[in-house]
Amino acid sequence: MSLLSTTNLSVTRGGIPVLERLTFTLSAGEVLVLRGPNGSGKTTLLRTLAGLQTPSQGQVHVDPDHIAYAAHADGLKSTLTVSENLKFWAGVYGQTDIQPALAAFDLTRLTGRAAGNLSAGQKRRLGLARLLVTGRPLWILDEPTVSLDASSVALFAAAVQQHLATGGAMIVATHIDLGFEAQVLDVTPHRAKLASQSGDFATGFDSDEDGAFL
Amino acid sequence: MIRLLQRDLILALRAGGGFGLGLGFFLILVTLVPFGIGPNSERLAAIAPGILWLGALLACLLSLDRIFALDYEDGSLDLLATAPVPLEGVVAMKALAHWITTGLPLVIAAPILGVLLHLETAAYLWLIVTLLIGTPALSFIGAFGAAITVGLKRGGLLMSLLVLPLYIPTLIFGAEVVRRGALGFEVATPLMMQAAITAGAIALLPFAAAAAIRIALR
C-alpha cells in the first residue's frame, strides 16, 4: 500500500524553482532518505509534502490525515512541563496515552521539568516523542537528529524501527546513517535548471519595451 | 480545540502578567488622563465614556502581537497547520484565549476606573454591556491583524497601523452607547450595530486570518 507518491513534482522557494521532476513512491514499512547539499531544497520539498506549501508543478498523492511533520523547531512551550507539552500534542491528535512516547525517548524522569530547562538534545527528544503521540503512519522529518548524542540517535532509530514494524513509513532529510535499510533519494540531479523556467516575469521580456513612453 | 484554549490560558498565566499587563496599562492610561485634561469633574465625566473605551482598545492592542508570533517562532504554528485541527478553529481559539486574558479583565476593571473619571451613574450598566459585547470583536479583529503580520520584522508596529483603523466602527458604537446611556437616551440602535459587528467578526475573520497564516507559512 502506497502511503505517499509524487508525480513529476516541482517545488519553489520564495519564487525560485529549487527542485523539479521528482517522482517517487513510499509504502508502509519503508524509509526514504533525502540527500543533497545544504540549500538544495530538501526542506522545501518536505514542507510541500506536508502540505504547508503548494507544488509549482506536478502532484503529491497523500492523505493529509496520515502525516506527522517535524521540522527544525520542535514547537515546545518553555513554560510548560515535558508531559504538558506532550499531552497537548497528544490531545490535538486525539490521543491520550503519552507514557510509551516518554519511555521510548527516555524522558520519563524529566516529565515534571519545564521544557525551557531542558538541554538542546533533551528538547529534540521531546520533539521526536511528539511523533509517537500523533498515531500517524507517515512521518515527514527534517533533520531529526540535530543535537542528538549517539545514544539518543539509537533511541530514535529504535523508535523508527518500531514505527515501521507497525505499518508506518518515514521520509527524512538527514546526513547521518541511521543504521537500517532505506531507499536513498539524492535530490542533486533534480535541482532546477535555471534557463528553462523562471515564472511570469523573467520570461517574455527579452524584447526591448523600455522605450520612452512619456 | 479545547486543549489549545487550555494551553494558551496556561501559557498566559505562567508567562506572568498575562492577565495583568493589559489591566495595568488600562489603569495607568486612565490615571494619566486627568493629568492632561485637568481635575474638573464635569469635564472628566463628559469624556469618560470615550476615554474608557479608548483605554480598553489600546490595552487590547498591547498584547495582540503575541497571539501568533510566539507560536510562529517556536514552530508550533507549522505543526498546528499540519495537525488535524482546522486553522480557522486555531485562530478562533487563540482569539478567544486573548479575549479571556485581556478583554474580560478589562470589562471587570472598567467600572472601577469609571469612578476615577466621574462617569455618570446611568452609564455604568452600558459601559459593562458594550465592553462585554465589543471586546470580543477587538480580539478577533486583532487576531486577523496579528495573522497578517506574523513572521514580519517589526510586525508589532505595523500591526497597530493595520488594526487600529479596523477598530473604528467598534469604538464608535461602543462609546456612543455609553454616552447616550449617560444622558438617558435610547441606545438600542448602536448597541445592535455593535453586536452585529462582533458577530460578523467572530464568524468571518477566522477564515481571513487562517488564509493569511497559510500564506505566511508558505
Place this chain on the structure above:
Amino acid sequence: MASLWEWANPHKFMTWTAKALPIISIAAAVVTVIGLIWGFFFTPDDYRQGATIKIFYIHVPTAMIAINAWLMMLIASLIWLIRRHHVSVLAAKAAAPVGLIMTLIALATGAIWGKPMWGTYWEWDPRLTSFLILFLFYLGYLALWEAIEDPDTAADLTSVLCLVGSVFALLSRYAVNFWNQGLHQGASLSLDKQENVADVFWYPALVALFGFVLMFVALVLLRTRTEIRKRRVHAIELRERVQG
C-alpha cells in the same frame, strides 16, 4: 482576441500600454487643463460662496477618485486572489499611492474650502471624517506592501487586507454617519450638496472630472509598468543569485 485575460499577460500589457500610455497621458493633460480653465475663469462666482466655489473643480474629482481607486484596488485584489494574474495585483499596488495622494488633496481642499464656509479648517463632518479614515486604510495597505519581502506573499496578504479593509471601511462610513448625527444634531454641513449647483458650474466640473479620471488611469498604467519592471528585475536578481 482569445480572451480578455490575455491583456493582463505582463508581456502583452507592456506592449499595449507602451502605445496607449502617451495618448492617455496627453488626453488627461488636455482635458484636465480645459476643465480647470473653464471652471476657474469662465464661470461666474457663486452668489453665496463667492470665488471659493472654484475649489469645487479640484475637490470633487479628487474625492471621487480617492474612493474609486480603493474600489479598483479591491477588484484587482479579487482578480489576483481568484485568477492569479500578476498584473492585476501590481495594478492594485500601483493605484494605492495615487489614491492616497488624491485622498490627501481632497482632504486639503476640503479644509481650505471649509475655512470660508464654516469658519474652520476642520469639522468632524461625516464625509471629511470618512476620508480621513480612508487615508488611514491606504497607509496601512501601503505599509504592508513595504514590509513583506517576497512579492507573491506580499501580493496575497495585501489582497486579503484590501478585502477585509473594504468591509471595515464601509462599516466605518456608516458608523461615522451615525456618530455625527447622533448627539451633535445639525452639526454636519455637507461639503458637496449638489442641488444648488447650476449647469454653468456643473459642465466644467464634469470635464474636470473626466480629466482627473484620465489622469488616474495614466498614472496607474505608468506605475503598473514600473512595478512590472521591478518584478522583472527581482526575477532576474533571483536567477542570478541562484546561478551564482
